[in-house]
Amino acid sequence: MDTGEWRRTWRRLVGNNRFDSREWAGAFGDLGTLIPFVVAYVTLLGMDPVGILIGFGIALVANGLLRRTPFPVQPMKAIGAAATAQAAGGVIFTPGAVYAAGFVTGLVWLLLALTGIAERLARLTPRPVVAGIVLGLGLGFMGRGIELMLDTWWLALAALAASLPLLDSRRLPAMFALLLIGGIAALLLEPGLMGQLLALRPGLHLPSPELGSITLDDLAVGALFLALPQLPLTLGNALIAVTDENNRLFPDRPVRHRGVALSTAAMNLAAPLVGGVPMCHGAGGMAGHVRFGAHTGGAPIILGSLLLLLALFLGDAVVSFMAAFPAAVLGVILFLAGTQLALGAGRLGEERGPRFVALVTTALALWNVGAAFVAGLALHALIARGVMRP
Template sequence: MPRFREEALAKNMELVERVRQLAAAKGCTPGQLALAWVLARGGDVVPIPGTKKVDRLEENLAAVGVKLSEDDVRALEAAVPEGAVAGGLAGAPRRVAAAALAAVVAFRRDLTFSEVSGSLGDLGTFLPLLVGLVKNNGLSLSTTLIFSGMYNVITGFAFGVPMPVQPMKTIAAVALSQAPLTIPQIMAAGIFVSACVMAMGALRAFWLASRLIPMPVIRGMQLGLGLELARKGWQQAWFADGKAAPARQWWGPEGLFLALCALAFILLTVYPREVCCRGGDEQAAPQLLPQQAARCGGTTGNGAGAAEEAAPGSGPADGAEAGKEPAATADDGASNGASSASGGSDGGVRRPLLRLKHSLERLGSRAEAGLTGEEKPDGGGATAGGGGGGCGAAAARHGVRLPAALVLVVLGMILTLAYYPEVVSALSFGPSSIVALVPSAEDWCIGLLRAGLPQLALTSFNSVISVTQLARELFPEKRTSPDGVAFSVGAMNLVGCWFGAMPCCHGAGGLAAQARFGARSGAAPIFLGLIKLALGLLFGSSLFALLRRFPAPLLGAMLVYAGIELAACARRQRGERGVAVLLLTATVTLAMSNVAVGVAAGLIAAYLLLAWDSLVQLAAPCCRRAFAACRRRRGAHGAGASSPAAQPPALPANAA
């Protein structure tokens, strides 16, 4: 079809009307006529919008049966206005503006309190490293807030998922070590890692790696990194220096009481009570298991008897198991009655103890059923091992009841202003100056060797491959490719690091945390990016006085659950071998504190098992043939030994 140009719009509308008339004459649709026109002119028929729908696909396939004569083709070409095909598509700036407007409308539609809360879920990783680099290394806070804010906005629009923007942790850890790095050395390391990642993405190396690395290895890496994040979060919440003893004091904005309250608050708000459906209605899942109900005296959590709640196909073993404890309870009751009747002094003591025992059993059963969180379809109580998947699955189904991260951040700001009112006077309006940095040859060498090479492995596996896999699990309707994520990581730092912005990347832990705290779309990172931009432009580096006083126990509590969410992704793994490789990868990652070594161990184990299976598969036919031949030889030898020809000649009767 000819391209519509703004100045030929009226003529092109005439063409549309002419196509409709010819389609009606041919007994087909305008779309079928258009495809038949392309086919008649010898062109290639390509999919058009709408072919994802079955009816449209069948309609397009039917265009092959529409035969156009030369007169029909000439009639269609005569209806084309002069100059309609020439030139580019009409109104390119207008289409760009329309796409931008649609993105803004989608952002306003998706922005909710849950998205706002989810956008703050990764602050437990971002703020401590940012404050440490600003305080100890002289990083520009204003520049980092402005550039990281732009990163958030762009990635939110580009990916449509809560893709986090995190510091490059290995570079930050080396920079904050006893032999700290200078700002040019930090920037050199970030530029080196980003260039390598972008080059590998352009060569589609990550696409290949994502297919060569088995899923148990990726989930084992996520388990190891998640537990490491949770451990660091607990240390930050519990210890005064965030690393080791002594512990914090109990009270105040940096006290243990605040940390424990924050941990309990997050647990109760971001992990909602599981619900299950039965008969179309959602009902609370925490019900007693049948065997638990039997232990508790034959009643389930909803008041029905154990026999009434038993599954209709249960075997005799289940019934016997369910009948043991009630019988024992009856015997206990009989003995209690006998002892009471005989006037024994222990009868009044045993009865309260038995009541206490049964009450504790019911309490434990209810707690277990509440954690499993899934009810049998026939209403026979919860089934152990059920429940929603990890990595924000429950929150994705039922939503977050309370924006926990938003509440904690607001509480932290209130406590900071209440206990340290002098931070307000330290604020000044206006952004700080942005200065371009050019690392020297020595900076390149030190930054590359000390921080760049160790960070490259972590960025490749966690910031590209792992985050892509997790995004596909959490948001399967969105298309997230490892090559696109690699380009994003490279583009961010190849621009920002030349101006002194903190090296940033994406990360599976941040994605899991934002999803758990309520983020479901790109609105979350866009909102966070706009906040960063506003703070960086309004207050600049003077904001450091406020950020460094933010209560560390709150950030530590958020980091604990961010790590737990990332580690929870491992529960999706099935199969004994898969679980073994997963745990091996996680163990080596934790023990060596190196993602590359952990992934290497998992890959060796996975492909060693593959080689063993291949060897067994190849050797099995040979072994079977050899065994069959051996049996044939043994059978032939046995048959020959028992045949008359093989018997020794009989001696004469008169032989001496």
Template structure:
């Protein structure tokens, strides 16, 4: 199906609902980007530049508030130190090639049917546990500041505004970072060809396999269903796979992150009021503006960053719990935490198939 067919009859709108929806999509993106910039050689201005570009591109192309998020398994593993920045680059390129080829072959439906939901949810849980562990370690560096951030999150949770709390904590950390840095100095993004050298390793391939399992189920099939449910739009999974592959192959060589369309981000945009691609236009402009003042990230307090990572881990862990085979999901998550995500994915995929054949759990 051509993009023109998907876009047909959908006009862009800019209003309060689109603005609120745009902010709803940034809740999990910004903490991961800030963490990656603070803990790895990735340039935050360049990363935000690519997020801004593709928010604009897909908002206009689809006419829908599609989410543009980091590939959380790959980025989470890099933040946790399980794979290196070079391995993330290699994994992002590999994921891009696989997604483009899968889209051309219309293979997403077949690929997704080979991997049970429990294996995919288990990989999500494994990444959530790794992020939570890293977050606790960072928060331990300044217990007082971490406690204040936790208190803010707790108050927001009681008020059922956890997403808002993430933005407030991020904003508070940004203020502290500006003070520590002595002000904000404009920092223009400077994309360069492979600023971080790709490191193709077996670990990178394992991480890619785990990410693609999540991408097929969550970012392609589930997002396609949500487009139909929430917006009455026919967006085939393979069309979304092609979009995600294009993002990876265009951005990763020039300092961007592997990116995908998450169903959670799309649902979040809708819940906050977004109904058109106007939300993407708003967020794209905001990301591009943020890219010009993102140099302050190096002063961002790591204790606050740790609390934000735990919040992100909580959201990812809740998503992982949406499965009938919770024992298997938990087992896959623990295997991923104790060994690696690739091994966890294989264990989960095999166990899920065996349970389909011999029984349920």
């Protein structure tokens, strides 16, 4: 194959994806959710970081190539929070239960996609409910960001002051300043980190998923206590809200609810095979990528490729460095991503009914997106039928 053929093949593969400085900066816009969950899975449940990172890496690269927008891949938050919180209390969740939750989640979403139920549910969801979920998610990200920023407030203020003037800069995107500040702070706050870096000896690391360890108890626990509680959250945020956000920001590269449901199914059916954890898409992740400059699928391809390389050649050491990255700087990233998402919610409607539905949904989404989605639908139906008046 000559040079011209290589170039044509490359163009067919990457399409309009870019890999410039803004795509590189935007690639790291979702670290505020990725790093804490990966660290928790590894340190609290004892899962293999290589498999987790490879799962995310493959999913990110595939989504970037397929969708050509900064379409995010995130940990499933309800599953991750439940599994790691219970593990911290010494209760029943095991890596086998997490793998089982991934398989069950994948099968459920495959069924929802192939039967058309996912698309019908999304089509029937009124605009005020979607706006409320997006606004609630944005405000929730901002609140969580502030919590993390208080961990080391002076560092957060310095990072925020350095990044705000660069948010729209093309020469020096804000994310590069945040990564630099975070890296320097990690070395200063963790005296042994430099020694660990100097002692690194790269080598090939392969995942060890141990699927044979999944028991019937794991399957029951993963399905009932992890996969099913995640379902309404995924439907509201990782199907409806993220599709709405993508199509609002990139109308020239729209996605369909059925396609998003299918990719959610594919990611979760494949992830346990390499030792990965349950994954989804999310409007907050897209807001993070876009806030820091990403506008094509180049950003997820960059992040996914880096995760694959780090997992394969640095192995367990990656999580040690992730854990050392200052929470305060992650908080700044989350806060700015939340601001982007909240502003994207748009107007909540002029009429009292839709505005009331949107505000109630927003308030509930700050607590639980799944509950907000169900309550918003019910409230909208009651108002539309004249059963209640706001």
